Amino acid sequence: MGLRCLGIALWLAGATCISHHHQVSLFTKKCGRVPLKNEIEGSRIIGGHRAPKGSWPWIVSLQVMTFHNQSKHFCGGSLIEKRWVITAAHCLEKYRDPQMWRAVVGVNNLYQHPQTSKKIKIDTIIIHPHFISEKYVNDIALFHLKRKVNFNNYIQPICLPFFDFLVNLTRRTRCFISGWGRTKEKGWYSSYLQEAEVHYIPRNICNSKESYDETVPYTSFCAGEEAGTVDTCMGDSGGPFMCYIPESKRYFLMGITSFGFGCGKKNFPGIYTEVQFYKMGVNNILLLAAAKATHKVTTLQGNTSIIMVFIILLMFT
Numbered sequence: 001m002g003l004r005c006l007g008i009a010l011w012l013a014g015a016t017c018i019s020h021h022h023q024v025s026l027f028t029k030k031c032g033r034v035p036l037k038n039e040i041e042g043s044r045i046i047g048g049h050r051a052p053k054g055s056w057p058w059i060v061s062l063q064v065m066t067f068h069n070q071s072k073h074f075c076g077g078s079l080i081e082k083r084w085v086i087t088a089a090h091c092l093e094k095y096r097d098p099q100m101w102r103a104v105v106g107v108n109n110l111y112q113h114p115q116t117s118k119k120i121k122i123d124t125i126i127i128h129p130h131f132i133s134e135k136y137v138n139d140i141a142l143f144h145l146k147r148k149v150n151f152n153n154y155i156q157p158i159c160l161p162f163f164d165f166l167v168n169l170t171r172r173t174r175c176f177i178s179g180w181g182r183t184k185e186k187g188w189y190s191s192y193l194q195e196a197e198v199h200y201i202p203r204n205i206c207n208s209k210e211s212y213d214e215t216v217p218y219t220s221f222c223a224g225e226e227a228g229t230v231d232t233c234m235g236d237s238g239g240p241f242m243c244y245i246p247e248s249k250r251y252f253l254m255g256i257t258s259f260g261f262g263c264g265k266k267n268f269p270g271i272y273t274e275v276q277f278y279k280m281g282v283n284n285i286l287l288l289a290a291a292k293a294t295h296k297v298t299t300l301q302g303n304t305s306i307i308m309v310f311i312i313l314l315m316f317t
Contacts, residue, residue, distance in 0.1 A: 030151070031080075032159035032250030051195035053108045056178045057156035058253075059193065059240060060085050061104040062143065064095050071102060073110055076179045076239025078253050079157050081286060082148040087238030088256050088273065089131040089141040098122040103145055106154040108193045110180055116154045121146045126285065128278075137217045139258045139273045141238075142285060158242060161252045161276050169200040169254060175223060175243040177270070179257065181236030198224045198241075201269050211267045219277050220258055224269030241272045 036054035060077035062085070075091035085103055095101065099121070104110075106117035113119065124144035131138045149155055169175070178195040206222030207214050216222060223241060241255030255272030275282075 031157045032248070032252060033156060034251070035153040035156065049194065049196070051108065051178055051193040054154050055195060056176075056193070056240070056242070057106070057154050058158035058251075059105075059178055060087075061107060061110060061180060062087060062091065062238060063102050063104055065100050065102065073180050075237045076181075076257065077103065077143065078240040078242075078256075079105060079149070079155070080160055080253070081157060081289075082151075083145040084286065084289070085143040085145065086253070086256065086275075086282070087141050087143060088139045088258055089127045090133055090136060090139055090258070091238045092125060092127055092141055093133055096125065098125050098143075101125070101143065103143060105149055106152070110191050114154075116152050118149050118155065120149065128281070135215075135217055136220065136259050136271065136273075138219055139217075140256060140275075140278055142282070144289070158240065158253045159248075159250050160282065161254055169221070169243065171199050171202070173200060173243050173245075175199060175241060175254065176251075177223075177236070177239065177241055177257065179236030179239040181239075198270075206269060211269075212261070212271075216271055219274060220271050221255065221274050222269045223255065223272055241270075 034055065034057060036057075037052075058079040060079055061073050062075045062077045063071040064074045065071050074095070075087055077085040077087035080086050101122040103120050103122065104113070104117065105120070107113055122143050123146045126142040126144070128138040128140050131140070151157070174197065176195060176197050178193060180190050180193060201222040201224065203216065203221065206212055207216050212222070236257045237259075239257045240253050241257065242251045243254045244251050253275050255274060258271045258273045260270045261268040
């Protein structure tokens with residue numbers, strides 16, 4: 001029996017449009033593992049240090065192509081499948097044409113690309129349809145790669161927190177941030193990947209009058225250090241907030257670097273999009289892609305093509 005689902009906003013909770021015959025398990029035992037790292041090393045990015053090669057094999061440098069066919073690091077991202085990268089929607093405010101972007105995976109130094117690394121063009125960008133740029137509400141987007149990546153010791157997917165496993169963050173959960181952003185507020189981007197350990201900060205503290213004063217979006221959470229010693233900064237946007245869950249012995253992508261007041265300021269920790277909040281939307285998009293759904297691309301202006309709301313499932317039999 002054919003199933004037609006036209007114009008379904010699959011980001012929205014409850015918009016499941018998948019036949020039971022086409023359900024697939026996207027939680028793989030291979031996600032969230034670090035082949036070159038036998039155990040977690042405590043690390044004490046602002047307040048962080050250079051990450052060893054292969055420490056975070058799912059981190060992606062999302063780069064924008066310039067006029068002279070050069071590229072520059074613009075945002076971070078996380079590899080969640082062989083052809084999918086998750087990042088922040090606000091990274092797309094200036095550059096929305098997929099042809100302007102590429103994903104670089106398996107690198108530690110942005111200017112050194114070993115044979116184990118890959119540079120892949122983007123064919124589709126999906127932005128949450130209810131993203132509010134002024135308030136960073138629903139600050140989440142997906143990049144679809146033109147070709148699959150092959151996993152190796154330096155390229156691995158990170159686990160998403162809603163496939164067969166529920167993660168509850170506390171201040172004791174071991175969580176980490178990583179990126180090539182500025183290592184101080186008015187500094188330069190880092191050539192080498194940086195890392196730091198941070199902790200989850202309860203909403204009542206982060207949204208207090210001394211801090212963000214009720215301006216943290218309901219789709220986000222805070223993490224870092226209240227003293228401001230460890231934080232993400234410009235250039236880290238879209239990168240992972242990742243937590244190690246001992247019960248599963250793997251890392252989960254709990255947050256996406258979204259925004260903050262300055263960098264490393266006391267009482268103003270980093271704000272992260274809460275990935276678990278988007279369980280249904282991301283799940284549906286990946287399931288449809290796995291079932292070889294058809295993408296409907298909306299032209300915004302000129303030759304700029306980007307999926308804003310819809311993935312169209314034309315027919316399942």
